[in-house]
Amino acid sequence: METAIAQTKTKMWAGGRSPFNVSYGKMMMWFFLMSDSFTFGAFLISYGSIRFSLNHWVDHNYVFNEFPFTEAHLPLAFVSLMTFILIFSSVTMVLAVHDGHKMNQKGVEKWLFLTILGGLAFLGCQAYEWTGLITGQHEVLVNGVIEHWGTTVSHNPWGPMVMHNGHLVATPGPVAFGGYFFGITGFHGFHVFTGVIVNLVMLIKTKRGDFAKRGHYEMIEKAGLYWHFVDLVWVFVFLCFYLI
């Protein structure tokens, strides 16, 4: 038993092969994603730390209840749509990688194209969300005067409600909210944007037959890893900002 294990060990680490049966490029992509996950983790955990350090934070059910093309107030609805778009684009990416294994160029092109569309749709939704927040007009009581504020990195109109002249009105909320929300979703959106660019380059290379000539579609797999990471980060951003 021991000799068998010792033999396998020397075979794995004896050189001339990848001990993990994985290519250098793929392994390095995984290690990069590890480092990026710590970056995002640091941002989100610092957000949690500051949020827990304050008595009052914004109520996400009131901040995020707009839905495009309607006047309805639906908490969580729009962001659910965004999550669905990103998960769906993740599935199309897996199917692209799968078709790459089968050397099916047309299949890869089709699924990559759908993934890019999903990414662009997500970016459009995020842009709508940002615009709604920044240009919004929310009543705020500041020094006894009612002003109308949008949500920005310096202004937060979602503070504790007080009675003023017979009706409830908001007071300025913690200013950290804007910085954290726009910073983290912006950093994530930047990752989605670069992911879309990478996928676009992959689509062009696929159409030109670069991978067919190379004999393998591993580049698509690496791009796929990055795209799934982007989806994974969104799952946690969605959790921290919209759910809990």
Added chain:
Amino acid sequence: MSAEITTHLPVTEADAAHVKRIWKAFWVLLILTIIELALGLTIYYIEMNPDYSNLLVLMIKGVICILTLAKAFYIISIFMHLGDEVRQFILTLALPATLFIWFITAFIADGASFRNLRNTDAGSRIYVQPKEFHNVPLEAPAEKKEKKLD
């Protein structure tokens, strides 16, 4: 060469099973997300009652976090194919990731400590939580278009 490219249907049985596994993972993710949203809306309605139980809301949030971890596991294992890799390679990623457990616990505890110090003036007085307005009606659409009244 061209014969390989024109194939669109799954070639082998293992291939079809693999595609099925991918779509199954998609449905699992979708259902987990819908459950999370339902729980999120449940919290929203619970908080409408001014005397809501903080512990209940905290428990539901805990369940939501666990569901999110399950989603993360599905995405990493099946979509990113990490589940199909060599065990030692998976460990080179999973073991450093356990640092997150300390990371999250330490900094949330830090934040709670900041709040406590701020509320009690560094422990010099007792903190009494002020009464807050919880059941606030949602802003009606018409209000947004109104010009300044006050």
